[in-house]
Amino acid sequence: MSPRLRAALIWALLAVAILAPLAVAATSPLLAWREPVYIVAGFAGVLALGLLLLQPLLAAGTLPGLRLRPSRRAHAWIGAALLALVVVHVGGLWLTSPPDVIDVLLFRSPTPFSIWGALAMWAVFASALLALCRRRLRPVLWRVGHTALAIVIVTTTAAHALLIEGTMGAVSKAVLCALVLFATAKAVKDLRAWSSLRRRRV
Amino acid sequence: MTVIPQTRRTLLVGGAALTGATLAGGLLVPARAQGLAPTTTMRGGANNYRPGAALTDRIGGGGFLMTGSVRRAGDGAPLEGRRIQIWAHTTEGHERDPQSHGATLTAADGTFQMDMPQIVPAFGQPHGHLAYDADHDDGGFETVFLRPIMASASDTTLHVEFVLQPV
Numbered sequence: 188m189s190p191r192l193r194a195a196l197i198w199a200l201l202a203v204a205i206l207a208p209l210a211v212a213a214t215s216p217l218l219a220w221r222e223p224v225y226i227v228a229g230f231a232g233v234l235a236l237g238l239l240l241l242q243p244l245l246a247a248g249t250l251p252g253l254r255l256r257p258s259r260r261a262h263a264w265i266g267a268a269l270l271a272l273v274v275v276h277v278g279g280l281w282l283t284s285p286p287d288v289i290d291v292l293l294f295r296s297p298t299p300f301s302i303w304g305a306l307a308m309w310a311v312f313a314s315a316l317l318a319l320c321r322r323r324l325r326p327v328l329w330r331v332g333h334t335a336l337a338i339v340i341v342t343t344t345a346a347h348a349l350l351i352e353g354t355m356g357a358v359s360k361a362v363l364c365a366l367v368l369f370a371t372a373k374a375v376k377d378l379r380a381w382s383s384l385r386r387r388r389v
Numbered sequence: 390m391t392v393i394p395q396t397r398r399t400l401l402v403g404g405a406a407l408t409g410a411t412l413a414g415g416l417l418v419p420a421r422a423q424g425l426a427p428t429t430t431m432r433g434g435a436n437n438y439r440p441g442a443a444l445t446d447r448i449g450g451g452g453f454l455m456t457g458s459v460r461r462a463g464d465g466a467p468l469e470g471r472r473i474q475i476w477a478h479t480t481e482g483h484e485r486d487p488q489s490h491g492a493t494l495t496a497a498d499g500t501f502q503m504d505m506p507q508i509v510p511a512f513g514q515p516h517g518h519l520a521y522d523a524d525h526d527d528g529g530f531e532t533v534f535l536r537p538i539m540a541s542a543s544d545t546t547l548h549v550e551f552v553l554q555p556v
Contacts, residue, residue, distance in 0.1 A: 220480050220509050280512070284484060286436035287512050297432040297536055298513050351513040352542060
């Protein structure tokens, strides 16, 4: 396979993996019985899950045609977008049903998936805070801390999404979650963030 | 200090004896007045509750059947005329909407039912809300809020059992 064809194929598959779940969710019958603010909150979550797939690929610079520097810049911008989407997701759900969201934030909700969502939210906030303070941090702390938070965000988000009975299609959701987990595992392995710790100790 | 030797045999024998004693104890104790334990309020049960929903034969256009029974804790006697309030996210409205709420009274045999619009999944689960609110009933029982989950979103009926604790 020529490099150009390979690159086109990778980008096309990536687009399908992210857009297909959005398209399936857009056809959900549940939308007919939801108010606009609830629909927006839900789609913020679906879009955030899709963008999460790009993050490990951009961080590791594995996407064809993108050099590491612009790749990392895109990673930072999408990180900021993820933070905004989490705020829209939680804020929209709060407007839809305040007592349910208060229960989630106080870790006393009856829904098993919400605890994973709350953990993911706090990990995203912590990751954003860490990114803001990056210049004042030792590089080792930044690398290990950001990697650890990324692992928490990805695993808790996947658990959160998979347990929800909502607008997403079961198959496209499962495939997207599997891809996000796989891409993250590969990026963490390739970037070897923990190796800086080991070197210091020796 | 005496050390009791623990072998596989003593463990097995001890375990069997303990199991036997537990079984016998559980089965041989005479039925007490507190036999039927009261239903406890579920987490999130009171969310989006609108106190004192009006008595109605049907919520909205109907099509989904909420059924249930109300009994007294202890002896399990059916309770007649108890006011049960019901609300849910349905095809006709969100949980917070006034038209999503209604109340009914139990029959002589303690059962109740409510024809209501189809419940649809909201906040990740297809679920209903039911309340026995002491402030809106003169029966003298403790308030209970329930949040039962449907086994499947395509279910068109949901059965809920209340066991109320006398105050």
